[in-house]
Amino acid sequence: MRNVAKKLDVEAMSLYNHVANKEDIVDGLVDIVFSEIEVARPGTVDWKTAMRERAISVRAALNRHRWAVGLMEGRMNPGHANVQNHTAVLGCLREAGFSLRAAVHAYSVMDVYIHGFAVQEKGLPFDAPEETGQVMQRQRENGAEMDEYPYLVEAATELAQAGYDYDTEFEFGLDLILDGLERFKAHTEPNT
Amino acid sequence: MRNVAKKLDVEAMSLYNHVANKEDIVDGLVDIVFSEIEVARPGTVDWKTAMRERAISVRAALNRHRWAVGLMEGRMNPGHANVQNHTAVLGCLREAGFSLRAAVHAYSVMDVYIHGFAVQEKGLPFDAPEETGQVMQRQRENGAEMDEYPYLVEAATELAQAGYDYDTEFEFGLDLILDGLERFKAHTEPNT
DNA sequence: ACCTGAACACCGTTCAAGT
């Protein structure tokens, strides 16, 4: 609040003449982020590529506005863009032949993964390889024998050497889920 | 800090004689939660049921300690139980035949999903059906024509009627991912 | 109608002074 006010060359209390409270401002900001998410118009591409491109679009938006990570879901005053986005995704799945329950399932897995990945990526203390070694070393200093954790050491040294690419990691899980949904769809609704 | 101190019948500043700072306390608490996570001992069950049971154990622990949701990952001073858990999971996957990269991929998807689901479940403003209607109504009050969002209305009324079960929702996504990992494993390492 | 100074009830943390 005080920082926002400062940027407007105004005192913090003045803001309360224009917005209800901080939550109110965040509601508006979050809806702007929602408005930046692109989802293919109905009937232009199959559901799988539509959902894949949307997922990547969400991730891109969250990367442009890292402060929004963890604030997008659970809004209790969803804005226009938010509701519109929900409708678009639900519509895409339903028109592709997903049953209502199946669509809700699919939506849940996809968004849990997309936002969960963003949270993990944001909260990670180390830029993967660089600081991983330091964490391991602190373990050692605390008296931990490293041969107690062979698999951890193995993974840490591998990642330190070859690096860790968030983009490919994200898409691995994304495709795993999309393929799973495709199989689930074929399994529950053999005709289509 | 001040609340913790109060529970110990002490002033807040006294705590700094025993811990470095707030983060230090949280580190310790989080590691207790990690210690409650059960993972099958090597060789007792196949990797898939081991990972499935662990996922459910994580979720149960997070349900017992909802404050820990979102604090488990990205610790930069991982405790003993944390490191031990990491090792156990990595070991389970490696000994089941996952390559190192594949194990890291698998670990990433699983934990992103598990913790992402917990975050979503915690942050949800409405206990599913009950408050869903209220949110929809506020949309209407804001001048939104409901036939703009047929799929949303459809889903909301359905969920309001039949209810929404977090446990089955969680396990749907979990099994989708585990099945996907099994297929991925078979695909990349045809022999085993 | 809009802005603001003073104040309230919070945070985590430091440090010199006490025992």
Add this chain to the structure above:
DNA sequence: ACCTGAACACCGTTCAAGT
């Protein structure tokens, strides 16, 4: 060695007083 009062630098928010 451990505790504490006073203080600092923060939060979001209210309200009466100003223009």
